[in-house]
Amino acid sequence: MSDHYYTQKPGVKHDRRMHEAVLRGQKYRFATDAGVFSKAGVDYGSQVLIESITLNASAAVLDVGCGYGPIGIAAASLVPQGSVTMIDINERAVELAKENAALNGVRNATVIHSDLFEAVKDRKFDVILTNPPIRAGKSTVHQIFEEGWSLLNPGGEMWVVIQKKQGAPSALAKLETLFERIEEVTKDKGYRIYRAVKQ
Template sequence: MANHYFSEQPETKSERKTIREVIKGESYQFRVDRGVFSKGGLDFGSRLLIEAFEPPGVEGPIVDVGCGWGPIGLTVASTHPKTQIYMVDINERSVQLAKENATLNRVSNVTVERNNLLDGFDDNFFSVVLTNPPIRAGKEIIFSIYEQAKRMLKTNGDIWVVIQKKQGAASTLKKLEELGFEVNVEVKSKGYFVFRGKNN
């Protein structure tokens, strides 16, 4: 457990490096490290989610749950500079990297917090919940994200989820629909699904 990316304090020896990624035509620099999710660079699923994302009609803050070193939240913040973006992760190393990456990319409309999922946020607060969920943490944790999102999203707000078919896309779709989201498949590519759930 100590060396998983969803651990609070990874024991894996730090081995930082700086990478460059071109996302939606813009160039970014990111610091990455061992002991965090996708330490080698931007993963395919997160890229799909970023490229598919469209803001909803309702205004309000956006949150990236399980932000890792920050690619989803920071690119959304960069392309939507008038919107406040919250980025949360349980992993101390991820949170530190995300904060540094915000500075590195001159993104100021973000708040990065070490937090257990969405604990402590108010109901009906967010316009969007974005997540590439921590699959290895287990279905109970993943479903908790969806349940919290349902309470904390404004009416007509959206939850965006990227997940592989083999990692539980079908059960995610079922859970979101059970919670009352109106779900669309926005993208399907190489076994990955990007779901958009409207909070009616």
């Protein structure tokens, strides 16, 4: 079986690179490697999500499937009095995300190795951010929505980026079974940003 970015221990040979990205007007540097999602730089969907999110400065934020960390690290700058927890099943991605948080001077983010929500299942969050692993299959994506809903505080929000051709309609339909209020915040080059609110 070939390695996927949602493999726990990627076996593919290391190919470390450094990338720069400007997110919300701020410059970041990210170390990436083979065997992680979007190793060639911050993917467009994540960029659209980062540019779209609005966060309370003291929010407790969870970044699900954080990869090497661009979403969670950018979010950390938006919650100076809050905190960001970043989780991923991919051990290589987790190490990179820890390194990238330090590299960018982020002190209010914690990176945890977790199979979906296993490591944080006893915690509650104000906001969940996710660029879900579409290639892991619809059942995994729907599980992120379902279990994420249960970890949100009342009034909490889940922000999702998903491509129209990669299942945005079915994702929206699933979110509508869980959340009372859903807004399509923006659409850009086939990507949809959904903000789902738990009343």
